[in-house]
Amino acid sequence: MAIKTVGVAGSGTMGAGIAIVAARAGFRTIVYDTNADALARARKQTEGFFAKSVERGKLTSDQVGKILSDLSGSADIGALAACDIVIEAVFEDLKVKHAVLGELNRACPPHAIFASNTSTISITEIAAGSGRPERFVGMHFCLPAQLMRLVEMSPGLRTSEETFQAAWDFCKAMGQIPVKTRDNPGFILNYFLIPFNNDAIRMVEAGVAEPADIDRAIKTGLGYAMGPLELLDLVGLDTHLLVAEALYASTHDPRAAVPALVKRMIAAGKLGRKTGEGFYKYQGSAMFGA
Amino acid sequence: MDYQIIRAGKSRSFADDHPLIAGGKDGGQVVVVVGADAGAAFSRLKEIGAKTAVLVELGTECLGAHTGENRGEEGSNVLGFSRFRLGDAPASDLVELVCQPRTTLAAIDAARAVFERHGLKVALCGDFAGRILDRLIRPYYNAALRRLDEGLATASDMDTTLKLGLGYPEGPIELLERTGIAHHYDVTQALYEAYGDPAYAPARRARVAKQRQKN
Numbered sequence: 001m002a003i004k005t006v007g008v009a010g011s012g013t014m015g016a017g018i019a020i021v022a023a024r025a026g027f028r029t030i031v032y033d034t035n036a037d038a039l040a041r042a043r044k045q046t047e048g049f050f051a052k053s054v055e056r057g058k059l060t061s062d063q064v065g066k067i068l069s070d071l072s073g074s075a076d077i078g079a080l081a082a083c084d085i086v087i088e089a090v091f092e093d094l095k096v097k098h099a100v101l102g103e104l105n106r107a108c109p110p111h112a113i114f115a116s117n118t119s120t121i122s123i124t125e126i127a128a129g130s131g132r133p134e135r136f137v138g139m140h141f142c143l144p145a146q147l148m149r150l151v152e153m154s155p156g157l158r159t160s161e162e163t164f165q166a167a168w169d170f171c172k173a174m175g176q177i178p179v180k181t182r183d184n185p186g187f188i189l190n191y192f193l194i195p196f197n198n199d200a201i202r203m204v205e206a207g208v209a210e211p212a213d214i215d216r217a218i219k220t221g222l223g224y225a226m227g228p229l230e231l232l233d234l235v236g237l238d239t240h241l242l243v244a245e246a247l248y249a250s251t252h253d254p255r256a257a258v259p260a261l262v263k264r265m266i267a268a269g270k271l272g273r274k275t276g277e278g279f280y281k282y283q284g285s286a287m288f289g290a
Numbered sequence: 291m292d293y294q295i296i297r298a299g300k301s302r303s304f305a306d307d308h309p310l311i312a313g314g315k316d317g318g319q320v321v322v323v324v325g326a327d328a329g330a331a332f333s334r335l336k337e338i339g340a341k342t343a344v345l346v347e348l349g350t351e352c353l354g355a356h357t358g359e360n361r362g363e364e365g366s367n368v369l370g371f372s373r374f375r376l377g378d379a380p381a382s383d384l385v386e387l388v389c390q391p392r393t394t395l396a397a398i399d400a401a402r403a404v405f406e407r408h409g410l411k412v413a414l415c416g417d418f419a420g421r422i423l424d425r426l427i428r429p430y431y432n433a434a435l436r437r438l439d440e441g442l443a444t445a446s447d448m449d450t451t452l453k454l455g456l457g458y459p460e461g462p463i464e465l466l467e468r469t470g471i472a473h474h475y476d477v478t479q480a481l482y483e484a485y486g487d488p489a490y491a492p493a494r495r496a497r498v499a500k501q502r503q504k505n
Contacts (some may be wrong), residue, residue, distance in 0.1 A: 049429035142455050150454035177454060179447040188443055188451040192462075197431050209422050217413035217422040221374040221384035223459040228426075255429060255489055 001111065001162075007032060009085035011042035011073065014117055015089035017145030019181045020046055022087075023071035024059075024146075027176040031073040032080055039073040044070065049146060077107045087139055089117040092246065097121070098129030105131035113141040113163055118197035119190055120246040123183040124156035133158040137167040140187055141176075149177045152187040185250035194244045195255035200228035201237060204279065205261045211279040229279040237262050244246055291342065292318035293404050298331035303347055303373035303381060310408045310499070320400050324349060329356040332368075343397035344368045350480040353388045353417045365392025369401050374423050377469030382429070385410045386421040419484035420477075428478040429491055433463035435471075435493035471499035 006022040008015050011033035019042075023029040033039045052069065059067075072079070080086055086108055090100050101114060107262040108114075113135045116126045127136035137156035151171050155164045170179040181187040204211055215227020224230060232240055241262055248256040264269070265278065272278030295314030301324040304311050314322065319342040328347040338344045344367060346356055353370035367441065371412050371483035375381040386406045389398060403410045415422045438445055449461020466474055475496040482490035492500070 031340055040461040093475070148455070150451060152451060152455075162345070163385065177450070179443060179451045181443045181451075182441060184442055188437075191437070191442070191454045192430060192433060192452060193456060195433070196426070199426055199429060203422070203426060206418075208418050208425065209413065209417055213415060214422055214426070216411060217374070217384055217415075217424065219412070220411040221382045221423050225457045254434075 001084070001113075001166045003084040003113075003173070004028060005030070005109070006082040007083035007104075007112075008089060009033075009080075009086055009104060010089040010091075011035070011038045012089065014141060014143065014145055015087075016046055017044040017143070017147075018087055018089055018141055020049060020146040021141070021174050021176065023067045025159050027070070027174070029071045030079050030083065031071070032075070032077055033073070034075055036075045039075060043073055059069060065213050072105070077103055080104065080107050081109065083108055083112050085113040085115060085167065087115040087117055092118060092120060092242075094121055094125060094129075097126050101130040111135075113137065113167055113251060115167060117141055120250065122156075122185070122250070123154045123157070127156040127158060134160045135163045135244055137164055137183075138183065138187070139167060139171065140189070142189070149175070150189075151176045151178045152181050153178045154183045154187060156183055186247045186256075190243060190247060191251075194240075194247050195233055195253060197228050197240065198244060198255055198257070198259055200227060200231070201259045201261055204229065205259055231241065233278035233280055233282075234271045236274055237266050237269050237278060242276065243268065291320060291400055291403060293322055294318040294321035294430055296321060296331055296335075296349075297325050298323060298327040299325035300327075301325045301347060302375055303371070308408075310404070310410075313408070320404055321342075322404065336436040338364075338368065341367060343400040343404075345371050345401050347370045348388060348421075350477070350484075352417065352419060353390060357390070359390075359396070363392055365390035365394070367394055367397040369393060369397060370417065371401070371405075372421065372432065377473035378467070379469045383410050383425070385412050385415050386423065387412050388417050388421060389414060390417050403485050420481045423434070424477050424481060428474070429487075431462055431466055431474055432478060432489065432496070435466070435495040438463060439494055465496045471496055472503040475500040 006027045006029045008019045008031045013029050019029050019031045050064040054061050054064055086104055088100060090096055114130050115137050117140055119140055123138035127133040130136050136156055137159055140152040142148035153168060168178055200214055203214055211229040215230050216248050218224045218227050221251050239259055244256060244258045270277045273282050276282050292315045294316055304324055321344045323340050324347045332346045348370040357368050364425055372386050373381045374384040387401055405412050413422055445463040449464050452458050452461045475492045478490050478492050
């Protein structure tokens, strides 16, 4: 099946990033969001992103002109009627996803594949409310999608081989690097990352070492670019809490359970870089005290 | 500040020709006891209280096994250390420096200076089994081996995901293959015994690798 037109449902950070990836690869791309302000905001950010691509010599202004003319936004779901694939990147809530997919199922042609960018919810469970579970696949992009090439692709229990292959080929045609994972909570990335980060937090909690010593150990000893506590400060402890609670609810793995320190830090306003203090203190964008 | 080296068997942290070993001087204010038998050699040392710091190379044991402990108020001029090393891979530049609740700041500063003088980086930690890195990474390696068995993804897709998605220099499976899965068994089994936490229980593939090493 030839995929020519791509729909993206949801114009948040992930949706806008995925739309950039698809449009940049030459696909006609339509972003759907019921919130016109969110669409306008995403369009402005997208134009800013491509302006920087021109400044840095990655794309010419002619190329960007063509990309932006092929990339549109709409608050009318009917605009997705010509899509061959629709990637949903709406709020991480099964009911919300089912509601959006039900509408998409009515608006899109029968051959269209639906994909979900979920990071923690079961593909099979989301597919069950899509009206087309055989033509449903997981496509988890990494944040920021426009810069990260990895996509975790998961078939649900009823996904057809033909659908998975078509989505896999499409992913590669976008210039991304797909990896196949089973439909398991957290897939690969979050399944390993969330408990690992929780373990690092528990070490702080237990007084094993200071955050800077833990981060220095992992960077020096294993060559990681960033330590787990620096990463948590960047992601934000509030975001970590949401993802970890979703993972724990699915796995009941004790390592996925959020350490009590996280909630105490959130209550104290220590969310990370965005509030100026998390495991480290920040002044502007520079880190000190590490 | 000069330091004195006392050798006690083969060291996992420092080869005999490492500049830190060669740079030792008799009568230094810091004593560095290196080797697999460092703890026993430490127990034979006399008048250690006069030194600024005494550094004892640790294996999987806690520093307290050599110094003794006293209701959470232990600590002196004696520190433990271990240079982080995965299996048979070369030792990294990381030195985990182990202190106790009442370890003197002067001893910590002197220890840090000895290692940093030779380009090593120091992470200070409390006296816990596995120190920082083994305590943190072994559950992750066990989970990766278990998930490989359970068919979450192929080994190469798991490695690719963790490298591309998180910027890790190496995926968990290729890292364990390079450094020795049987060595992972040894480390994680010791931590399992120390903590009793199932996350440290050696994964099936680690047990198999250990069994094959014995055969």
